[in-house]
Amino acid sequence: LFNQEKNTTVLLSLSVLVSWGVLLLAARLYWMGNKPPNFSNSDNPAADSPHLLTRTLTFLYLPAANTWLLLCPVQLSFDWSMDALPLIKTFADWRNLHTVAFYAGFTLLAWFGLRSSSSPASKAKETNGKADLANGKALTNGHSYHPPDEQGSPKTNGKTTLNGNGFTKTYQCSPRTIHPSLPSLATLPSTENVVVFSLGLLSLPFLPATNLFFYVGFVVAERLLYIPSMGFCLLVAVGTRALYVRLRTRGSRVVLLGLCTGLVLLYGMKTVLRNRDWSNEEMLYKSGISVNPAKAWGNLGNVLKNQGKMAEAERAYRNALYYRGNMADMLYNLGLLLQENHRSSEALHYYKLAIGSRPTLACNRSHTCILTPHTHTHTHSHTHTSTHFHTLHMRCSEALSVYREAVQKMPKQFAPQSLYNMMGEAYMRLNRLEEAGHWYRESLRAKPDHIPAHLTYGKLLSIIGQKTEAEGYYRRAIQLDPSKGNCYMHYGQFLLEQSRLAEAAEMAERAADLDSSEFDVVFSAAHMLRQASVNKAAERHYERAANLRPDYPAALMNLGAILHLNGRLPEAETNYLRALQLKPDDVITHSNLKKLWNIMERQGLRTTQGP
Structure with missing residues (x-):
């Protein structure tokens, strides 16, 4: 085949393509510092395997897996990294049969396809044993054309042709005209050229992905099949035509x-x-759960969090960690979500796990160094209505040093708005308000719709006396996500500080209604309503908070206090006693209970003997 003169053009074209490919590859390696890129072991687990047999068997299997995606694209995914394609570690793995079948089939296709298509016998068969003449030359390019009168009787015209037995016959052929709309037969490519071109499209663009020359940062990438799919379609067309001619x-x-x-x-x-x-992203990531559950659940969690679906996002993060528990990014994201929902103890746990999985993750260190559980026991100061970091104890000097390190080491793809906002919080706690304002503005510049930065910057503006501007930031935070009760809670606290009690009570009730399952929001709303002297609504929300956390003594004590104020003395006594069972040494509860007993005795009500 390759010695035939008519294939010189094909070989020359392939040589040019290969030369350009080698040149581009060399340039790529040069610009990368003459060394291959570095990837994490989860991007291409086979490349990270220490066993030669595992690497060899897995890499040999990858072309077969990609070919199956072309033939039967039933199961597709946006990402095939991690454990989407388990490693082949032994010869006993049944997927080795796929590998053998693929290479055998590809070899047979190349051999028989090219060999038979270039043989004269096949061409004669392909043209039903007839050869058409054009200008006295037989058309043997493998693409026969039969004019409508080809079944007519030949007429002699004084020209002789050789028949299959070596004898000459004289025919008088009537002139044939080809419709001008049909392509010139001489310009159609031969079958072997189409096969060579198709096999080239199938194999050459895929070579870099085989890990033959260097390791790549993926296992399977569907985007690499775009060009090979054209070769696949051409082969199907050639095969269909060959079958059609033979039938x-x-x-x-x-x-x-x-x-x-x-x-x-x-x-x-x-x-x-x-x-x-x-x-959309949500449907895309859901479609990939069956192939790569860890990556798909993690990305789905990010999407759900951005949509404000915190409970669903938390469930997605936990599902991702169920399949792959050492993903530092996912541990960090879950910790951040828990922190934003005021679950600081759990957040601290996941931040530490993230650092253990990836010690160089400076951003997690910046969270961990400032997080310890808030254990303030004085119930009346437990409002939970400042920014979400106000419920945490902060070691500000240590935090700032780690923040600066995190800013220096922060990768380009990392979204910096949360880090900038935390730096502002640290400066604010140190009463360095000018620096705090700078970092809040940087956070908003990095992400103008970052809700936590709106809330914290609004708090700062309120402190320095810019009440109108502060209220504007609170209102914008609500506009960005009207379904988030925490925004109403911050705005309500601001209104309460301005003695706008009716408006504050309205914001508190909205917050509690939107986040009715969030203890911190419901408890804070009840406290704000109590401060606004809306005692009936406060009682309802204190009761809801106590139901959400029946083992939390502060919730029971506050419920007892509001029942006490509303004149429901026996119920108040019951809740005071329940609170003391959980925390027997609470001074405030003891004091309130004694006052309650005095009132009940004056009213002639029966009391339970106090502890």
């Missing part, structure tokens, strides 16, 4: 065309369904 009956040809039509329709339907998966 003699009209019925068999109709069946073949019907099967081809069905194949096109099936692929088209799959394309439509896959386009739906790509219509």
Whole structure:
């Protein structure tokens, strides 16, 4: 095949393509410092395996897996890293049969396809044993064309041709005209050229992904199949044409065309369904759960968190960690979500796990060094209505040093707004308000719709006396996410400080209604309503808070206090006693209970003997 003169052009084209590929690859390596890129072991687990057998068997299997995606794209995913394709560690793995079948099939396709398509016998067979003449030359390019009168009787015209037995016959051929709309037969590519081109499209663009020259940062990448899919389609077309020519009956040809039509329709339907998966991030990540659950659940958690679906986001993060528990980014994201929901003890636990998984993650250190559980026992100061970091004990000097380190080491792809906001909080606690304002503004510049920065900057503006500007930031935070009760809570606290009690009570009730399952929000709303002297509503929310956390003595004591104020003395006594069972040494509860007993005795009510 390759010694034939007519293939020189094909070989020359392939040589040019290969040369350019080698040149571009060399330039890429040069710009990378003459060394391959570094990837994490989760990007390409086989490359990180210390066993030669595992690497060899897995890398040999990858082309077979990619070919199956072309042939039967039933299961697709946006990401095939991590454990999406388990490693092949032994010869006993049944997937080795796929590998053998792939290489055997590819070799046979190349050998028989190129060999048979270039042989004269195959061309004669492909043209039903006839050769058309054009300008006295036989058309043997593998693409026969039969004019409408080809079945007519030949007429002699004084020209002789050799028949298959070596004898000469004289025919008088009537002139044939080819419709001008049909392409010139001499310009059609030969079958072997189409096969060579198709195999080249299939294999050459895929070579870098085989890990043959260097390790790549993925296991399977569907985007790499875009160009090979063109070669695949060409091979299908060539094979279909060859079958069509060899089929003699009209019925068999109709069946073949019907099967081809069905194949096109099936692929088209799959394309439509896959386009739906790509219509938005949430659907895309959900579609990848069956292939790469750890990565898909983690990305889905990020999307749900941005949508304000905190409970669903937490569940998604935990599902991701169930499949792969050492993902530092996922541990960090879960810790951040828990911190934003005032669950500081749990957040601290996950920040420490994130650092253990990736010690160089400076941003996690910046969180861990400032987080300890808030254990303030004085109930009346437990408002939870300042920024979410106000419920945490902060070692500000240590935090600032780690923040600065985190800013210096922060990768480009890291979203800095949370870090900048925390730096502002640290400066604010040190009463360095000017620096705090600078970092709050930097946070808003990095992400103008960052709600925590709106709330913390509004708090700062309120402290320095810019009440109107502060109220504007609180209102913008609510506009950014009207479904988030925490924003109403911050705004309500601001209104309470301005003695706008009716408005503060309204904001508190909205917050509690929106986040009715969040203890901190409900408890804080009840406290604000009590301060605004809306005691009936305060009682309702204190009772809800006590139901959410029945083992929390502060909730029971406050419920007892509001019942006490509302004149429901027996119920108040019950809740005071329940609080003392959980915390027997609480001075405030003892004092309130004694006052309650005095009132009950004056009213002639029966009391339980105090502790």
